[in-house]
Amino acid sequence: MxxxxxxxxxxxxxxxxxxxxxxxxxxxxxxxxxxxxxxxxxxxxxxxxxxxxxxxxxxxxxxxxxxxxxxCLSPLPRAYQWADGSAYVNHVELVRKARGAEMPESFWTDPLVYQGGSDSFIAPKADIEMASEEYGIDFESEIAIVTDDVAMGVSTENAAKHIKLLMLVNDVSLRNLIPGELGKGFGFFQSKPSSAFSPIAITPDELGDKWQDSKVHLPLVTHLNSELFGRPNAGVDMTFNFSQLVSHVAKTRPLGAGAIIGSGTISNYDRSAGSSCLAEKRMLEIIADGKASTPFMRFGDTVRIEMFDENGVSIFGSIDQKVVEYKA
Known part of the structure; x- marks a missing residue:
């Protein structure tokens, strides 16, 4: 459906x-x-x-x-819960490597999740309004699931049946604000503004055999300023599947119907498929050349995020947005 x-x-x-x-x-x-x-x-x-x-x-x-x-608005224009994971741990490993930081072994066994703002999501065709380019504006192309009511302490096996809908996400990030916020030891807030979701939400059965092991086994395609930026496969190198993410998020609390859980930036070890955010591309440049050459988004830049079936037909419709200057 x-x-x-x-x-x-x-x-x-x-x-x-x-x-x-x-x-x-x-x-x-x-x-x-x-x-x-x-x-x-x-x-x-x-x-x-x-x-x-x-x-x-x-x-x-x-x-x-x-x-x-x-x-279309985002399928849920506002939600009671929006928790975004980082299920592609190779992406986390790359970011830490670029800044010379060791990655704790627990990252491979215990999912990373942050709680985002869910009172106001951006429509899939609406502008991304930002007060300054100096924030380091970035897109993050992801997949998200929506649950029904989930009991606290649900097992990974039982979590799968609570996944009712799937969507695409642009989890907008302000990279230059992140270090200062994380340095306080209290997590993201200003650096994670409103996210946008695909025009369409689908039930998992719409994907047929491309929905296996609570993963979507298709490429997620991102265009930056109408040029292909990346198409990594969402089913490859996903360390934690969506059932594991649901179980993790519900460990100490129940989830109300309409809870949204994101996958984090889609990322493959095989970098030939490109990336799903500017930060990852910049990290690869730092590792290779000692410095980043790809800029963050500027006013007037556009991003398009979409997923296609094997016949080239759009499954979720597209997130298609422009970054513009916010004026109160």
Whole structure:
């Protein structure tokens, strides 16, 4: 199933059922008006939506309209929980190597996760507004899952059944603010502004055999200023899968329906596929040349993040954003 949230003048938008080929959409207010309402009663409402989804794809819904990505908010325009991991530990290892820091062995067995701000996400086609280029503006191309209600202490094996939706993410990072914040020993805050998610959220079954072991086995494609920046495979070199991340996050607390958990920057040991953030490319330059030559994003720069099936068809729609100067 594919779902979206259209902008309708309200904070949480209007839930839309979207056809598999992303050409048609229909509102389903009799079942659920918003994405959060659906997630709150997933077991009850999902079977009803499944029937309508089949009818939509078969061309049997007379009230269907043409799907328009530009009308989409992030699938959850705001959420009760947004926790982002760093499941590709080779990426962490690279960053630490570039600054001459040893990496603790525990990083390979205990996931890294930070709790991000979730009260306001950026729409997938909206500008990234920043007050200064000096912040070191970076994109991070990722995948995220959305859960239903998860009990505290859930096992990795049982966590898998709580993964209800998948999305793409641009986890915007302000690299020049990170060192000062981490130096305080209290984690990210100003250096992690609002993130953006793909126009479409999908149920895992939409991926067929590309969803295995709680991983997405497809490349995540990023373009910077219309030029290919990277297409690493999300199923390769993922140290912690999504079931492990859910179990880790729920170790000491329950998760409410609509909790979002991110994978962290997609990264492969084989660097020929490129990278999913500017920081990684800069680290490779430092290791090779002693200094970084790739700049962070400037006003006017654009980033596009998308994933395609084996036939070249977009699965989630695209995150397509421009960095612009924020003026209060």
């Amino acid at each position: 594919k779902l979206a949230s259209y902008h309708n003048g309200r904070r949480d938008g209007q839930l839309m059922l979207v056809s598999k080929d992303l050409t048609k959409a229909v509102a389903v207010p009799a079942i659920a008006k918003t994405m959060q309402q659906l997630l709150d009663a997933w077991d009850l409402l999902y079977p009803q939506l499944s029937e309508l989804y089949e009818a939509l794809n078969d061309g049997q819904m007379d009230n269907a309209i043409a799907f328009d990505e530009t009308r």
